[in-house]
Structures are given as C-alpha cells and as structure tokens.
Amino acid sequence: MPSLTEIYPPFGLQITAGPLELRGIGEAEVLALLALAQGGIHDPSWTPFAFPWTDAPDDELPLNYLQWWWQSMATFRRNSWNLDLAVLWEGEVVGVQGVATRDFLVTRTGETGSWLGAAHQGKGIGTAMRRAFCAFLFDHLEFSEITSAAFADNAASRGVSRKVGYRENGVLRQVRRGEMVESIRLVLAPADFVRGPEITVVGAGPARKLIGLD
Numbered sequence: 001m002p003s004l005t006e007i008y009p010p011f012g013l014q015i016t017a018g019p020l021e022l023r024g025i026g027e028a029e030v031l032a033l034l035a036l037a038q039g040g041i042h043d044p045s046w047t048p049f050a051f052p053w054t055d056a057p058d059d060e061l062p063l064n065y066l067q068w069w070w071q072s073m074a075t076f077r078r079n080s081w082n083l084d085l086a087v088l089w090e091g092e093v094v095g096v097q098g099v100a101t102r103d104f105l106v107t108r109t110g111e112t113g114s115w116l117g118a119a120h121q122g123k124g125i126g127t128a129m130r131r132a133f134c135a136f137l138f139d140h141l142e143f144s145e146i147t148s149a150a151f152a153d154n155a156a157s158r159g160v161s162r163k164v165g166y167r168e169n170g171v172l173r174q175v176r177r178g179e180m181v182e183s184i185r186l187v188l189a190p191a192d193f194v195r196g197p198e199i200t201v202v203g204a205g206p207a208r209k210l211i212g213l214d
C-alpha cells in the first residue's frame with residue numbers, strides 16, 4: 001500500500017537553514033498552527049489578510065482552519081495548486097509560509113503568503129522563512145518569478161519583501177472590512193533575490209513530479 005507521502009509529496013517536504021525548518025503540514029502541524037492562530041496573529045482592530053480568516057468567531061475558527069488545510073489537498077491540480085509549509089524555529093511551530101499558483105507549467109510564477117504567531121514576529125523569522133522558501137521555489141521548482149502583495153499599512157510584510165528583493169509592481173484597490181484599502185503588488189526576479197543562508201531540501205524530487213516538472 002502506498003504511503004500518504006507517496007501519494008501527496010508535500011507531506012514529505014523539508015527545507016532547513018540553521019534554526020529554521022519549513023515542512024509539510026501534517027495533523028500535528030495543523031493543530032499546532034491552529035493553537036498559534038487562536039493565540040493571535042495581529043491586533044484585532046486591524047487585519048493584514050485579504051481573506052479575513054482570523055475574523056471568524058472563536059467557535060468557528062478551528063473547523064474553518066482544518067477546512068483550509070483539507071481544501072489545499074482536495075483541490076490540488078497541476079493547473080491550480082497551493083503549497084503551504086509549516087514554519088518551525090528551533091523545533092517549535094511558529095507560522096506558515098506558502099505560495100499559490102495557476103497554470104504554473106506555463107507561467108512559472110506564484111504568489112507567496114505567510115504569517116507568524118504574534119510572539120514570534122519582529123525577530124527576523126519572517127525574512128528568514130521567505131528567503132528560504134524563495135530559494136526553494138527558484139532553485140528546486142523552477143519558478144522564474146515570485147509575486148506577493150501587502151496592504152499599504154502592513155509595514156512588517158512590506159519590510160520582509162524589501163529585504164528579500166521584491167520590487168513594487170503597482171497598487172490595487174481592495175475592500176477590507178467594508179472600506180477601501182490599497183494593496184501593494186510586489187514582484188521578485190531571480191536577479192534581485194537577496195539570499196539568506198544556504199538551504200537543505202528533502203523531498204524535492206517527488207514534489208517536482210507532482211507539479212508536472214519531471
């Protein structure tokens with residue numbers, strides 16, 4: 001009988017760089033992430049998220065969160081997929097780093113998104129995890145461009161993008177809690193990428209096959 005990781009290779013992905021580890025989200029990781037989210041990711045008077053999932057009532061968040069996890073597996077298609085990895089720092093689950101892409105084999109681009117539990121922010125982990133993940137996308141999954149977006153008032157997210165080498169690429173007007181907000185579009189080209197420490201990757205081969213590269 002094949003293992004779950006053989007059927008869905010993201011479970012077996014592991015990217016490490018010193019104290020940082022990004023790994024596939026299994027049951028233990030998703031529950032640890034849910035606990036972090038319940039502990040708070042941002043000041044509730046504001047939201048950094050275009051899809052305001054943290055605004056859900058306390059009694060709805062747990063099932064919503066598991067549904068997000070199941071959905072990323074249930075809706076995986078070569079022409080439309082998301083890859084989200086749990087972020088660990090010194091062995092502790094601290095957040096999520098992911099990418100979403102459509103028609104990847106043609107476009108070779110995707111949009112990164114991430115969050116950290118509030119206690120783990122402002123310590124450089126956000127920069128370290130984005131650098132490690134972008135190195136993985138460029139060097140192991142053959143991305144030729146990586147995009148991102150952040151609300152104009154999200155200084156931390158924009159700070160990470162600046163340090164990693166993303167360039168601003170226009171402004172989109174969006175709705176946040178019923179009001180207009182400017183979303184800054186960002187794009188990272190391989191030549192602009194400000195790398196972090198070298199990464200070690202386990203499980204890239206099966207992941208490449210899953211997305212149709214090999």
Ligand SMILES: CC(C)(COP(=O)(O)OP(=O)(O)OC[C@H]1O[C@@H](n2cnc3c(N)ncnc32)[C@H](O)[C@@H]1OP(=O)(O)O)[C@@H](O)C(=O)NCCC(=O)NCCS
Pocket residue numbers: 041042048049113114115116117120121122123124125126127128149150151154155156157158159160163
């Ligand atoms: C966005 C996020 C992942 C960034 O990770 P982080 O670990 O907090 O960021 P870092 O410590 O690596 O900081 C990167 C840069 O941003 C800047 N920065 C970080 N937090 C900041 C803040 N609250 N205000 C202003 N600047 C800030 C710093 O200048 C830093 O650059 P420096 O090293 O030159 O000083 C994290 O803050 C987070 O999870 N925030 C809530 C969720 C979120 O906003 N997700 C992104 C949605 S687009």
